[in-house]
C-alpha cells in the first residue's frame with residue numbers, strides 16, 4: 001500500500017503519519033526532510049538548493065522527481081511508501097503517477113487531514129500564552145495556512161477525481177482519528 005498524506009501546518013499530520021508508519025510498517029518519504037538532509041550533508045545537490053529552501057521557495061520539479069525516484073525504485077520500499085510534502089503541484093502529481101507506473105506500483109489512498117483556521121489559531125494561542133509574541137506567531141500561522149490551502153487545492157482536486165481522496169476531520173481527539181484512518185485502510 002502506498003499513500004499520500006496532506007494537512008495544513010498545525011493539523012497533526014506528523015502524529016498521524018507516525019501512527020500509520022508504525023501500524024502498517026510503511027516508510028515515510030518526506031521530501032522536505034530528504035532535501036534538508038542533502039543540505040546538512042553538503043552534497044552537490046544540497047549546496048545547489050540551500051538558498052532556494054532557505055528563501056521558502058519550492059525546489060524544481062525535476063530535482064524532486066530524481067529524489068523521489070530513488071525511493072520508488074528501491075525494492076525495500078516497494079508498496080510501502082507514505083508521501084509527505086509531495087506532490088506539491090499538478091506536475092508533481094502527474095510525475096508521481098508516471099514513476100509509480102514505471103515500477104509497477106500505484107497510490108492506494110490519499111488522506112487529507114482537515115482542520116479549520118479557527119482551530120489552528122486556538123492551538124497557537126494555547127501554545128503561546130507564555131510568550132509575548134503570540135500575535136506575531138498567529139499572523140505567521142494564518143499566512144502559512146492560507147498558502148497551504150491555496151497551493152494544495154488543485155492537487156487535492158486531482159485525487160478527488162481519481163476517487164482516492166478521504167478527508168479526515170482533524171479536529172477530534174487523536175485516538176478517534178487513528179481509528180477512522182485504520183477503518184479506512186482496512187477497506188482497501
Ligand code: AMP
Nearest residue numbers: 031032053056057058059064085086088
Ligand atoms: P516541508 O518540510 O515539506 O515544508 O518542505 C520544506 C521545503 O523543502 C519547502 O519549503 C521547499 O523548499 C522544499 N520542498 C519540500 N517538498 C517539496 C516538493 N514536493 N517540491 C518542491 N519543493 C519541496
